[in-house]
Each structure stands twice: as C-alpha cells, then as structure tokens.
Amino acid sequence: MSAFAESEAxxxxxxxxxxxxxxxxxxxxxxxxxxxxxxxxAEPVLGYIHRMHEKMGENRTWAQFLPNTGRMDYLHALAxxxxxxxxxxxxxxxxxxxxxxxxxxxxxELNRVSSHLLWFGAFILDLGGFSPLLYAFDDREHILDxxxxxxxxxxxxxxxxxxxxxxxxxxxxVPGTRAFIKRLRERMPMYHNLVTKxxxxxxxxxxxxxxxxxxxxxxxxxxxxxxGSGINFDVRKHEPYSIYPEFDFDVPVYDQCDSMARYMxxxxxxxxxxxxxxxxxxxxxxxxxxxxxxxxxxxxxxxxYYHAVETARGSFGLRVVSDGTNTPYRLKLRSxxxxxxxxxxxxxxxxxxxxxxxxxxxxxxxxxxxxR
Amino acid sequence: MNxxxxxxxxxxxxxxxxxxxxxxxxxxxxDVQVAPEQxxxxxxxxxxxxxxxxxxxxxxxxxxxxxxxxxxxxxxxxEAKAKxxxxxxxxxxxxxxxxxxxxxxxxEDALEAVYDFxxxxxxxxxxxxxxxxxxxxxxxTISQIxxxxxxxxxxxxxxxxxxxxxxxxLVPLLLPEDADYHPLLKDFRP
Numbered sequence: 400m401s402a403f404a405e406s407e408a409x410x411x412x413x414x415x416x417x418x419x420x421x422x423x424x425x426x427x428x429x430x431x432x433x434x435x436x437x438x439x440x441a442e443p444v445l446g447y448i449h450r451m452h453e454k455m456g457e458n459r460t461w462a463q464f465l466p467n468t469g470r471m472d473y474l475h476a477l478a479x480x481x482x483x484x485x486x487x488x489x490x491x492x493x494x495x496x497x498x499x500x501x502x503x504x505x506x507x508e509l510n511r512v513s514s515h516l517l518w519f520g521a522f523i524l525d526l527g528g529f530s531p532l533l534y535a536f537d538d539r540e541h542i543l544d545x546x547x548x549x550x551x552x553x554x555x556x557x558x559x560x561x562x563x564x565x566x567x568x569x570x571x572x573v574p575g576t577r578a579f580i581k582r583l584r585e586r587m588p589m590y591h592n593l594v595t596k597x598x599x600x601x602x603x604x605x606x607x608x609x610x611x612x613x614x615x616x617x618x619x620x621x622x623x624x625x626x627g628s629g630i631n632f633d634v635r636k637h638e639p640y641s642i643y644p645e646f647d648f649d650v651p652v653y654d655q656c657d658s659m660a661r662y663m664x665x666x667x668x669x670x671x672x673x674x675x676x677x678x679x680x681x682x683x684x685x686x687x688x689x690x691x692x693x694x695x696x697x698x699x700x701x702x703x704y705y706h707a708v709e710t711a712r713g714s715f716g717l718r719v720v721s722d723g724t725n726t727p728y729r730l731k732l733r734s735x736x737x738x739x740x741x742x743x744x745x746x747x748x749x750x751x752x753x754x755x756x757x758x759x760x761x762x763x764x765x766x767x768x769x770x771r
Numbered sequence: 772m773n774x775x776x777x778x779x780x781x782x783x784x785x786x787x788x789x790x791x792x793x794x795x796x797x798x799x800x801x802d803v804q805v806a807p808e809q810x811x812x813x814x815x816x817x818x819x820x821x822x823x824x825x826x827x828x829x830x831x832x833x834x835x836x837x838x839x840x841x842x843x844x845x846x847x848x849x850e851a852k853a854k855x856x857x858x859x860x861x862x863x864x865x866x867x868x869x870x871x872x873x874x875x876x877x878x879e880d881a882l883e884a885v886y887d888f889x890x891x892x893x894x895x896x897x898x899x900x901x902x903x904x905x906x907x908x909x910x911x912t913i914s915q916i917x918x919x920x921x922x923x924x925x926x927x928x929x930x931x932x933x934x935x936x937x938x939x940x941l942v943p944l945l946l947p948e949d950a951d952y953h954p955l956l957k958d959f960r961p
Contacts, residue, residue: 446945453930454954489798616823616891618919625891632891705798705887705896716887720830729955733826733887741922770945 411439418447424521425766429743429759436751441744449770456730461487461697462561464730469555471734472768474514477507477550478710480559485640486706486717487561490699498686499563500642505679506546506558508672509576512583513542514711515665515672518763522662523594525760526603531594538586541579548572561697562690573680580673587670595666604659608758610746611656618742621735622713623668624762627661629654634709645682646675658761665763696725712736712763734768774800774895780816784809799887799896807901807910814913817888817897825887825896827913827923829931833905833957836877882908884933886920903933912938930955 411432418428426447432440452471456464468483469476481503488495520535543553549568550558558564594600615625625632633650635643651667653660699721707716713735720729739762747755774791781789781803788804805813886899903910912935914921924935925944932953935941943950953959 446943446947449945451954457955486798489796616821617917619824619826619917620919630891637891638894638896703797703799703802703898705898707798714825714889716825718826718828718885718887729830731826731828731885733828737922738825738919741919745918 409434418444424764427740427764427766427769431752433752438747438750438752438755441747441755443740443743446770448767450767452771453730453732456727458726460725461491461699461727464727465560466555466557469557470767471732471771472710472712472715472765473554474517474765475507475510475711476554476556477503477510477546477558478708479715480556481507481641482706482708482710482715482717484559484561485708486704486719487697487699489706490702490704490719490721491561491694491697492699493562493693494690495563496687496690497642497684498567499688499690501679501683502549502564502568502688503559504641504643504646505576505676505683506549506556506564508676508679509542509546510556511711512669512672513539513546515669516542518665518711519590519594522760522763523600525756526600528594528597528600531590534586534590534593538583541582545572545575545579548575560689560693562693563688565689567688573683576676576680580677583669583673587666590666595662601659603754603757604657604662604761605655606657606659607754608658608746608750608761609656610742614742614745618745619738620713620742621738622710622763623661623664624713624739626650626652626664627761628656632714634707634714638707640706640708643675646678648672648674658757661761661763698723698725707733710735712765712768713739732771734771736762736764737769740764740769773893777801777817777820777822777895777897780820781813784812784816794896799898801895801897803897803899805899805901807903810899810901811911811913811916813899814886814916817899818916820890821892822888822890822895822897824917824919824923825889827887827920827927828885829927829933829955830883830885831905831931831955831957832881832883832902834880836880840877879904879906881905882931882933884910884927886913908933909936910934911936914938929953932956 411434414431414433416429416431418426428444430442430444431438452467455467468479472479516535516539520532523531547553549566549572550556610628612628612630615628615630621632629652631650631652636650648671651664653663701721701723704719705716707714715735716733718731719727722728747758778789778801790802792799792802794800881902882905883900883902888897901910910933912924914924922944924938925941927933928935928941929943929946930953
C-alpha cells in the first residue's frame with residue numbers, strides 16, 4: 400500500500416474525526432472525505448469552545464483582562480501573559496525593572512519546557528506509545544512545582560503585571576531550578592534512546608506529512624512548524640523583546656519538512672530553553688520586581704499598538720486599539736495554531752488517515768487557543 | 772528586501788497613505804491605507820516580496836463621525852469664546868456671535884478591515900487597512916493570493932459581518948453555523 404493515493408477519488412464517504420476523539424486534543428472536529436484509507440478532503444470544524452475573549456476584552460479594564468490571557472493557551476500561559484503585558488506597557492509607556500524581566504523570561508522558558516514535554520508525551524501517545532507520556536509527566540511535574548511556588552498556580556498562570564511581576568521568588572526557587580535543569584539534561588539522552596531512535600517512530604514520521612516552506616508562508620505558519628520546514632524564524636531572535644538579546648541561544652532549524660523535522664525542532668528547543676534559564680539564573684540581578692508609579696487606572700494614548708511574542712507553538716501577536724479610556728477599544732489576538740492548523744486541509748490531501756493523525760500531532764494543537 | 776523597497780512599491784500602486792510608524796512605540800513598521808479596490812494589488816505586491824500573512828481582522832468605528840463633529844464644534848466654540856474675551860479685554864463691545872454653521876447629515880461610520888503582514892527574513896511588519904461604509908461592508912477577498920487568509924476572513928465575517936466578495940466558502944467558522952449576529956460590532960446587544 401503506498402503512502403499517497405495514486406488515483407483520483409472515485410467513490411468517497413464522509414468520516415467525522417472528533418469532536419471527542421483523543422487524537423484531536425480537545426474538541427476539534429475534522430470532517431474527512433475518505434477514499435478508502437486515503438483522505439480526499441479534510442475540513443477542520445472549529446468553534447466548539449469559542450469563548451469570545453476579544454469581546455470580553457472590550458468589556459473590562461486593561462488589568463481585568465489579565466487572567467483571560469492564561470486561559471487561551473493553557474500549556475504556555477506565561478507567554479500569553481508576557482504578550483499582553485508587553486503590548487499594554489508599550490501603549491502606556493511603562494518601564495519594567497530588570498529583575499522583573501529576568502523573572503519573566505525564566506518562568507516563561509520553564510513554561511515552554513513544560514509545554515514541549517507535554518506535547519512530547521501526548522504526541523507519542525497519538526502514535527500508539529503509552530509509556531513516554533508517563534516519563535514526560537514525571538519531569539513536567541517538577542516544573543509545575545517550581546512555578547507553583549512562584550506564581551501560586553499550576554496551569555492557568557496570571558503572574559505578570561503591568562510594570563513587573565506580582566511576587567518575588569523564594570529561596571528555594573534558584574537551587575530547585577538548577578537541580579531540575581541538571582535532572583532534565585540527564586533524562587534527555589534517555590528520551591532520544593527510547594523514542595527518537597525507535598524504528599517504529601522513524602517509520603511513522605520520516606518523510607510523512609510534508610509541509611513546504613512556501614506553504615508555511617502562504618498560510619502564515621510560525622513556530623516549530625515553519626522551523627521544521629527550513630525557515631529560520633523565531634520572534635525572540637527576529638524581533639527581540641524583553642531581555643532575550645542578552646542570552647546566547649540557538650534557533651533549531653531542520654529542512655526536511657516532514658513530521659520528524661518538527662519533532663526534532665521541539666526536542667532541541669528544550670535544550671535551548673534550558674540554556675536561557677541557566678544564563679538568566681547566573682545573571683539574575685537584585686532589585687524591585689514591580690515598577691513604581693504604575694497608575695492604578697491605565698489610560699494608554701489613542702492609537703494602534705502591536706506586539707508579538709514567541710510561544711511554544713509560534714508567534715502570538717496582539718493588536719490593541721486604544722481610544723484613550725480605561726478599557727481597550729479593540730483587542731485582536733492572533734494565535735499561532737489558528738494559522739498552523741489552517742494548512743492542515745491542504746497538507747493532508749491524499750494521505751493515509753494514520754499518517755494524517757501523525758501530521759496533526761506534529762502541529763501541536765491547543766484547541767482553546769485556536770477557538771479563543 | 773527591506774522596508775523602503777516595499778514602501779515604494781505600495782506607493783506606486785496609489786495606496787492612499789503609506790506612512791512609516793515609530794516601530795519602538797507602535798510595534799509595526801508600515802501603515803498602509805488603501806481603498807477596497809486597491810487592496811488586491813497591494814496584497815499581491817506584498818506576496819511578490821515574500822511576506823507572510825499574520826492575521827486579518829476588523830475594527831468598528833461606530834460613533835467616530837459624531838465624535839469628530841463634536842470635537843470640531845468644541846474647537847469653533849473655544850475660538851469664539853477666546854475672541855470675545857480678547858475683545859472684552861480691549862474694552863470693545865463683544866462682536867455678535869456667529870451663527871452656527873449649517874450642519875448636514877453625519878457621514879456614515881466605517882468598518883475597517885485590517886491586514887497584518889510580516890517577513891520571515893527581515894524585520895518589517897506591514898499593516899494594510901481599508902475602510903468600507905457600515906451599511907455596505909464589502910471588501911474583495913485575498914484568499915486566492917494567500918490561502919491562509921481564508922480562515923481569517925471567515926473569522927472577520929463572523930465577528931464584524933464584513934463580506935469578502937469572491938470568498939469561496941464564507942460560512943461561520945468560530946460562531947455556530949446558524950449565527951446571524953456579529954458580536955464585535957459596537958451596537959451588538961446579546
């Protein structure tokens with residue numbers, strides 16, 4: 400049986416994948432038109448957990464929207480926090496103390512590692528391997544404990560404030576984080592031996608699910624999806640924000656364009672995030688964690704403002720239109736997976752259904768962020 | 772490719788206003804105003820330069836015209852008051868108040884479609900805007916140039932009711948399939 404359909408679809412039937420299918424990670428439905436085992440057409444159906452965050456933004460003050468940002472991409476909530484506070488700080492002209500920026504980067508990168516670990520476990524689970532999930536959750540648990548001690552929550556963080564962060568770290572955080580970095584570095588070779596070099600995984604991923612660089616551009620794909628297609632694009636390097644220019648880290652890029660390339664990008668990114676955290680811990684300055692004189696009632700000057708951050712899944716952009724009052728006039732949230740998923744329909748045409756599921760897993764979907 | 776090159780190209784199309792913005796303050800480099808009929812040409816130019824599409828969205832400017840008129844009236848009133856005070860200070864008799872200018876009907880408020888583009892290699896974020904009247908919000912689709920715009924346009928149609936003429940499949944994406952309301956319009960009442 401070949402990996403791609405060899406002829407035009409003659410006799411087709413419709414198959415609903417989801418909305419309650421475990422491989423669709425949440426409530427995504429894909430309406431598949433099947434030609435036997437091959438996909439003739441795929442149409443993702445969205446909106447099952449649409450909450451209209453953009454309208455909520457127009458109905459509350461700038462600060463009241465902060466908790467919403469952690470509830471879109473629940474796996475990398477701190478990056479969403481970071482994007483929102485950055486765009487409001489840009490609009491209102493608030494300076495952030497250096498220590499606060501360091502804490503933002505350390506916690507956001509820890510959160511990125513936890514997101515990639517969860518993706519790793521869930522992705523292998525999609526492909527039929529159960530035990531890596533348990534290993535990944537074991538490591539992730541350490542990050543959740545560390546972040547809980549700083550932020551007070553384990554998943555939907557709301558830690559950043561306009562002008563800083565709301566809480567300084569305790570005495571155990573730095574040694575705890577260093578111990579975790581050491582631990583994860585020792586575990587990564589095991590992951591590669593156990594999973595990456597596994598012949599079944601290789602056969603499932605290599606040369607499966609091709610996404611060309613041109614397709615990435617036409618659909619606006621960002622993050623590990625475009626970096627798996629040979630495009631060196633990372634907002635942290637491309638459009639440096641916060642204190643990222645002070646750190647020495649690489650952007651992993653693979654140009655095979657297949658699911659394996661996207662897998663490798665994320666696995667390498669874990670190590671790069673650890674490098675950033677390590678450098679930030681070394682350089683962590685003393686000082687306040689909140690700017691003084693941040694007005695209680697923010698009224699940013701009239702106009703449009705844009706800010707993008709690199710989340711675990713790609714570029715998250717916010718466009719804010721302020722009319723000079725204490726509520727946003729318009730708050731556009733550009734989520735990365737929305738664009739990344741939009742290419743799925745074209746990419747999976749003619750593929751075998753199990754290969755398409757591997758492709759979908761390699762896109763790292765988080766549905767609440769797509770539906771917003 | 773740099774920002775200056777694409778700025779020239781866009782200006783050549785006849786886009787109404789291509790302005791460079793303060794990147795550090797605003798977060799984007801070029802702000803381009805086009806008429807709806809120039810949109811496809813402008814987006815094609817961006818496509819030829821290798822830009823990728825970030826997002827399409829809208830802004831509802833309900834009440835903008837009324838606010839503009841109010842501001843203009845306040846300015847006229849302030850000038851008249853200043854004139855009267857200057858005359859009083861000089862010991863002259865206050866000049867008779869000028870009759871208020873004849874106010875025509877308010878021009879219609881606009882819906883704005885906003886397109887964000889970015890480039891993988893060079894740092895140049897371009898924002899393209901086009902304005903259409905609220906009663907007839909029709910903008911040509913760009914989904915034939917950027918297939919990724921397909922979903923973004925459907926989302927914008929959901930939220931604002933902007934009709935993307937020529938779109939292959941303009942049905943609700945995030946809202947329920949029978950939704951006949953547009954929640955981000957400022958006069959939307961649930």
